[in-house]
């Protein structure tokens with residue numbers, strides 16, 4: 565576990581979480597806590613429920629039973645999150661006719677007073693040209709980078725990423741790995757679902773495998 569900050573500032577407490585979709589049990593009695601500053605990885609084959617788990621944590625899916633608290637506040641989709649959250653769940657959605665900069669600015673001004681200079685800085689940070697090109701002309705990897713920019717541009721404290729390496733090339737994955745470690749070292753809590761255990765083991769402080777509706781700790785053989 566990372567030791568850079570003594571006291572956790574962000575925590576997610578999951579107690580007896582269960583989710584069923586169309587009568588099929590997807591998550592079954594999961595209890596665990598995630599605390600900052602750490603990166604947690606969730607790995608598992610296609611269709612095991614990684615995305616459902618992340619959505620349940622953020623209140624996007626109705627729980628069959630159990631609870632999720634972020635910093636001791638029960639998640640409620642009708643209320644603001646108790647901490648700022650940056651998330652990529654499924655495909656990042658942007659307005660196709662607008663360029664990347666204007667998309668981020670529009671989203672950033674919903675919750676905060678993000679400036680052009682802030683947006684420029686985050687575009688540079690994620691390796692995107694800050695130009696007039698509309699998002700409709702972006703490659704999939706560029707859209708993924710723009711999604712990552714959106715998830716970090718407001719200094720979000722809890723970062724939740726579903727398959728963030730999708731469509732990224734080798735250089736993009738290396739950049740993302742470095743970025744996520746930096747965010748962790750700044751004291752943030754990062755949760756990542758990925759099918760790529762080898763990649764998760766290069767950056768996660770703790771990795772879990774989701775099988776049969778439950779999360780099992782994978783002991784990090786690289787640190788053993």
Ligand SMILES: Nc1ncnc2c1ncn2[C@@H]1O[C@H](COP(=O)(O)OP(=O)(O)OP(=O)(O)O)[C@@H](O)[C@H]1O
Nearest residue numbers: 585586590608609610611612613614615616617759
């Ligand atoms: N809206 C939905 N309607 C019906 N079934 C759903 C829905 N969302 C998820 N499921 C089902 O829940 C299960 C878990 O899906 P989920 O997307 O969480 O898997 P995953 O582990 O993220 O998979 P992948 O690696 O392919 O993204 C799957 O069987 C899926 O078909």
